[in-house]
Amino acid sequence: MPQTARQIADDLRARIDSGEFGPGARLPGEPALVKQYGVAKMTAASALKLLVTEGVAYSRPGSGTYVRDFKPIRRVATQRLSRAQWSSGRSVWSADVSDRPMEVTAIEVHEMAAPRWVARALDLEDGQATLVRSRRYVVDGSPVQQATSYFAADLVRGTPIAQPDPGPGGVYARLADLGAPPVAFTEELRARMPSPEEAEALALLPATPVIEIYRTAMTAEGRPVEINHMLMDAGSYVMQYDFKS
Structure with missing residues (x-):
């Protein structure tokens, strides 16, 4: 048969x-x-x-x-977002790539009026000022992810979060310095085909889908302090989620 x-x-x-x-x-x-x-x-x-x-x-x-000759990145969400990871001065990315060469490129930091979906996610007024951090991650010489984070500008203006390099531990360690450490995260994930512009930015091979993730970081009081939009080359990742019953 x-x-x-x-x-x-x-x-x-x-x-x-x-x-x-x-x-x-x-x-x-x-x-x-x-x-x-x-x-x-x-x-x-x-x-x-x-x-x-x-x-x-x-x-x-x-x-x-x-x-394909690219070794997939194993993204273990529960490990990379643990407080033990970023509070020790390590970036969340070090949990993904270990000792593989990784570079952050195309870094842009600016303020803008919050789009409606960002305002809703961060409990802001429509049009309220937000700080936007966008960057592209390159592993083993290949672009694998674009990420854009949004913060309430009143919270982070004039802090290292508003700089291209926020320092050891990244933005979560700096939020902790501001008295707003994230302790809970929600990720919404879907797979789709990229737009031509997205395919070009990530140098995607033909017919390669992307993984799109929206992550919200919240304080112990339930205050959302960051919304992060990530677009990832689906062919470069293994997504791992560990749960206990």
Whole structure:
């Protein structure tokens, strides 16, 4: 019985995991898959497309489909946002990348009137001044995430949070210095396809989706002190969430 595109993709993924096809290796093309699995050309094409969509492989038009050679970043949300992480002077990013080369680029810090969705998230009046921090994260030479954080300007104006480099421990350590340490976080996550501008900013391979996260940081009193909009290359991440019942 002919296999489905999903079954073929799973088999190819297993062969990638076993090392048969290493990073940068060219995967069998549609004709080879048609012959090997006894399926229609459309099924073979769908199997390769599944691997591309999942971030396992990428397509070079006119050349073939290749195994991605970027080691995924394991993002453990509960670890990176723990107070023990940022209060010790470490950035939340150090929990993700360990000793891998990481660079923060395209840093911009400015004030602006709060968009309505930001005002709602931070319990501000529409149009109230907010401080905006935007940046791009590059790991192993590849851009993997764009992030933009919003704060009530009255809270952080004139503090290190308004500087490109907020210092050891990042903005959460500086919020603690201001007497407003975040103790609770809410993340809303979805996956979608990027806009052309987003794909260009993250240098995304064709057909690569993005992970979009909105995170709200709150004090013990329930006051929201930051809303962070993150856009991530879905092919560069493994999202891990640990829970206890």
